[in-house]
Amino acid sequence: MSHKGHSVNAIRDSIVNLPLSPTLKANQAGVAARASGTRVLQMGFGQSPFPVPPALARALADHAGHNAYDHVAGLAELGESALRYFSDRNGVDSSQFDVVVGPGSKLILYALQMAISGDLIVPVPSWVSYAPQAAMLGDQVVSVPASLTPAGYQLEPDSLLSAIHSARSRGCNPTKLILNSPNNPTGLCIPPADYPALVDVCTREGIFIISDEIYSLVTFDGNLESIASLHPAGSAVTTGLSKYLSLGGWRVGFGLIPKGYAGLFDAVTAIASETWSGVSAPVQRAALLAVAGEPDIEAHVDLCTRIHGAVARNVAARLAEAGIHCLEPQGAFYLWPDFEPMRERFAQRGITTSESLSEALLADCGVLSLPGTAFGAPPEVLALRLSVCDYDGAAALEMCSDHNDLASLVEGFAPRVDEAAKAIVAFAQE
Ligand SMILES: Cc1ncc(COP(=O)(O)O)c(C=O)c1O
Structure with missing residues (x-):
């Protein structure tokens, strides 16, 4: 027919x-x-335009024979090393987080948005993909203007609070906020002095913080503390190798998922199991060297x-x-x-x-x-x-x-x- x-x-x-x-x-x-x-x-x-460090390229070639699927949440050894590596630099208490290795942090951000129901709060300006990801999930986006000052990328706690309240009065249900520091597009950082007031608003209003720290090791005046260090049960951190090691095409991202948020790690892992299944096995083994602190x-x-x-x-x-x-x-x-x-x-x-x-x-x-x-x-x-x-x-x-x-x-x-x-x-x- x-x-x-x-x-x-x-x-x-x-x-x-x-x-x-x-x-x-x-x-x-x-x-x-x-x-x-x-x-x-x-x-x-x-x-980022820099070449792959030769030791990492060799490690990738050495591991080309690994052809089996790894654990959905990533190679355990890689997750542990990454947690140690990033928590040493951003000040979070590693005992409060589990780790998911994903094919870039973008998919971990998406899985977090998918796992936590409700609408998304984003500062303006913000990276291009947060709002489309929310839209793909059928969630609303609540915008809060950020102030750009010589001190940095600042989100006024009062503006955040009033955006949450007015969104609720319109029938929205804001439940999660994505912060990004150092920030794409502005090149500015959220001043750590601003964290306590932001955490205070989020805690009182039941807003989960997703701290996108993909540029955390591209910070010009020393390492930047994570907002998640102040509020470990109510924040996740996403990061990866794409920016500080110019390895975007390797597709390795990490999600630090709070143990204090019941069910979140299992939810993200379940999403991974039904979508990306795991990160390339040779790449994960080579990535071990990237987070080993090798001089x-x-x-x-x-x-x-x-x-x-x-x-x-x-x-x-x-x-x-x-x-x-x-x-x-x-x-x-x-x-x-x-x-x-x-x-x-x-x-x-x-x-x-x-x-x-x-x-x-x-x-x-x-x-x-x-x-x-x-x-x-x-x-x-x-x-x-x-x-x-x-x-x-x-x-x-x-x-x-x-x-x-x-x-x-x-x-x-x-x-x-x-x-x-x-x-x-x-x-x-x-
Ligand atoms: C702010 C921000 N977050 C997340 C990502 C995602 O990076 P990746 O998926 O390579 O880890 C990017 C990449 O452009 C970015 O600029």
Whole structure:
């Protein structure tokens, strides 16, 4: 029997209008433009550019023969080492957490959102995937504006409280809050001095904290304490190898799941068992070395982080000198310049939103950026997210390895970033 002419379309409502994640879309746009011969200065997709440390590459090759499934929650030895490694650095009490190893922290964030019923609270701006993940689960998203100040990325406890109350009065049921520090898109950290008041609101209102600490080892002024250290029963931490070791493609993430939240570890593990089943066995064994505290790897991580800091601070200072609002970054590899001071002049050029700004920057000077709207900012806010990692990481490591003052080397090892910064300044001053 023929079914010609009869088409079935039953894509579910929560997915049908879901666009491709803006960061991945920016990557594809950059790759396509470059492939067609256009010179693109890639400040859209953010990917740490450093090579795989040779010892880790060898470990991966050595373990290629492991072809069996591992435990759903991950190789026990890897989970224990990761817990020790991250808790030594972020100050959480390791005895209060179990660990899940996942294929990147993104899926662990999704599993946590799936496991805990209710609606999601996110500060604005926030990373691109939290809200779509909530939407995929049919949950509502409650936004709370963050203040961006020289002290950092600040969420006022009163704003949080009133957002929770007004969401409830609209019939929403906020139960979980995702915080991200160091923060993508702003490059700022939540000041640890702000934690107690935030924890206080969350405890009183029954809000679970998911602390996304994927950039915790890319912090420019020493390790950052986790908010979960103050509230271990009411917080989970997500982290992984993608950023501090430039191993995004290895897909290794860790979830520190509080023992004090009954049933949560079992729920996340059950979700894992029905979806990703386990992380690649050779990769998990190689990852053991990444969280072993081995001195050569630690020195590599330290140098990569110093290079990220030098580049991000260099670009931020140059934009700020040109009159663009751009705070000194504290971690990660992103900047969040706000072109508000140029609003009137930009309006004469037809630029009135972050999207038109991002498009004009690409058309006029080949700089690929992401509009603030991708991170939840209102359209008229003239903010962009710039990632500052379009350089040859291997060459940068070589040039910087024997230097303490890296600021003066940035132009030499990151010529495309330098060119992009000059182009943005010229564009803003036009
Ligand atoms: C803020 C933030 N959280 C989580 C992730 C997910 O990283 P992964 O899944 O590679 O661990 C990213 C990656 O871009 C990110 O920027």
